[in-house]
Amino acid sequence: MRWTLKPKPEAHKLKHLMEALQVNETVATLLLQRGIETYEAAKTFFRPSLDDIHDPFLMKDMNLAVARIDKAIADGENIMVYGDYDVDGTTSVALVSSYLKTIYPNIASYIPDRYEEGYGLSFQGIDFAEDNDISLIITLDCGIKAIDKVAYASEKNIDIIICDHHRPGTELPKAVAVLDPKRDDCNYPYDELCGCGVGFKLIQALSSKRGQTIEDLFPYLDLVATAIAADIVPLTGENRTLAHFGMQVINSAPRAGIKAIIDQLKKTSLTITDVVFVVAPRINAAGRISQGLHAVTLLTEDDLEVAKQYAASIETYNTERRALDQEITKEAFEQIEKLEEQERFTTVVYNENWHKGVIGIVASRLIETYYRPTLVFTKSGDKIAASARSVKGFDVYNALEQCKEHLIQFGGHKYAAGLTMKEEKYQDFKDAFEEVVKNTIDKNLLTPEILIDTKITLKEITPKFYRILKQFSPFGPQNMSPVFMSTQLQDNGWAKCVGAEKDHLKLNAVQQRSNPIAGIGFNLGDKLSTVKNKKPFDAVYSVDENEWNGNVTLQLRLRDIK
Template sequence: AVAVLDPKREDCSYPYDELCGCGVGFKLIQALAGNRNQTIDDLLPYLDLVATAIAADIVPITGENRILAKFGLEVINTSPRPGIKALIQNIKKQTLTISDVVFVIAPRINAAGRIKHGNYAVELLTEFDLEQATAFAVQIEEFNTDRKGLDKQITIEALDQIALNSEQERFTTVVFNEAWHKGVIGIVASRLIETYYRPTLVFTRSGDRLAASARSVKDFDVYNALEACAEHLEQFGGHMYAAGLTLKEEQFPHFKEKFEAVVSGSINPELLTPEISVDAEITLDEITPKFFRILQQFEPFGPGNMTPVFLTRDLKDSGFGKPIGSDESHLKLFIKKNPEEGFAAIGFGLAPKMDVACNGESFDAVYSIDENVWNGQASLQLRLRDIRCKE
């Protein structure tokens, strides 16, 4: 190679080493532009791609990434390229946030590569004609629908496999089915951690080998655990919280037991209980439009700069709490601030805890604050992370 651009190299003196791949590409374009007497203003149209990559790669939203994400969001909200405009034209929000990029734009772009081929996403993002871009977006929406169906079905099958093998009490989850789609096994691994909070690997067949995606829990280095099992692996790579690997099929049972032994012998049992970090305890009276505007100044949020999380005690629902969603897995409440006022609250995946909030008794809640827009009217709402009986 003539040159290797990698800010994580030990011999690289660039002051920020958390750029994603697209960010590194943008720095190359910036350097080339300097030699052509172009300014940063000439490069602003590329920042919608950079912000999308920062969100999709889940890199820290700190330092230069935070700056690139902020100005990239401005491009997305004011003059996005036709491909991104086609993806977001059905979103009924005036201003998109980094969360919208993470949960709306990025999954659809990723779905093309997971289900079909990454070239479909490239065609979408490089198309200059909005009508053609819209046609590409419709196709990618179909891929995303297929992706959601696949990861939901495979998650159900994997949970059944854990139960069938009586592996609910292990320190690790290692599941395998040769028919599972390779493009979604990483998503499935993350889904399984929501039920069994422990280091997780999901295997499928890839040619004459088995391939897996690994996901970990907070503060446990799954890469180091895999390294301790290297005798059973063909290849592996990744980082503390996510990794990929391949092995020969005959090595699978040996690897599964070795991985369980390594994790059980090294993990602090406290790490197997999910924990929510609370930034501050506040009362509902402190939640005002001005307070929310101050919080917005910390955006964009993401790894390294997470959305502030608050605890409020002794709350009561208005009596109209109910499960919502197609499978009624989410919880919608109206939490009383006083007899006349209160806040709407939504808790994704919290419907099983409905009895805690809707039994007439007080409860404590951990939440973040966001803005809900309905029929053009904006109001503050609580995004519930968890609820518990009053302590």
């Protein structure tokens, strides 16, 4: 691991913020590193308000989208709400369809089949709309590159409103309205919304025309927070506000479908991390193993007992997904180990029998081990499809763009993308992708980095300090849980390996006669010799709580030891 200590903020800014907020140097440092330099900015950060949510009509084409939906309602048209099959897409469809149904009955929901139709707006989906006399489609979390599909729909007299957050290509589809804060000509103040966030802006605009306020939309924020967490978008600005209030809904009055998932977990209070690792995978499992529409059905069900039945069936999909994930990851490892090649800058694997629904998860697993830009391919109809994942600091989307002559289509973000190509192009693409990455990546990025906020002493870790740290949540990209470094620590003799495989490290750290504080380092069991016999060591860690037999104590969540 590379340890990178963030630069110390400028002294005059530090002094000003410490005095303005009456906080210590460590807290002021953490705030300045997150771009918070004034009392007012800190107040907004620590006390998010619904007043911080922007006017939806600042988004390009919003007025056109609202006008077209109002016309459809006035004329009695059938409307289809169409979304991608992942968490962002299914929560978006649940959000927009359930809101529209409160004002108009003729609403259908549609999620494409991952295997039959693939990602995004599909010809089959448009044909379904035509067969069912649907004249308006609202796409969510997809559509920004669907130029040919929008043209196809237009030939059938079907209008399309696109709500997306992915990067547009050089040309926009000729839709009635294109809502995407990443459009070059869109001046919306915040461009890091997820797909469900864009969908929320649409219902916010529609509701404002009906005399409703942002408070009336509060019950929908559990869906928005789930999508923000799952889609790994920055936890800054409007996303932070939406996630803050969405987590309140999740923990106090979640919709039946989310409550049904939570009830299975036997947890009383969820953090955004719980949503990422526990709630989101279950919603995702429906689209990965069966049909994403199951997730929409769960998330729009009002009856808790019925929702529990849906949640139980989705839990079955999740169990199956986990088994597939483990099996395919093992096969991918075996394939890589057989390759006996010179040093490579990428990891690219292919097996036509791998389940398309879990190749993205497998790509993430391979990154954890090999830490290279990674592509996992499988067969998809008469083509092959891949999920791409990247290492921190490297834009895999740009790398794919430089290989696009080998591809049929691709799309996504800096760190995650999807693509399809003809099978015979696989080796040419693999070679081209390796060459692009080799020539453009900073070689330091091939070693995992731990970004350290600041150096502290163990004496600073008090209950009051932890209460302040908790107020920095919800955590996510650009507002990660603070990471600290302490030097010249010793274990007081309790260090040992724990866990079924003895691969986790447990210790009690002391520093210059401070009180001991427990530390747990997952997968750091091999570091036991570094801390045994009271040898001095440096540690990188975050601070959290450990609950054991009803006692709650602070502990170090160790990231690395040297």
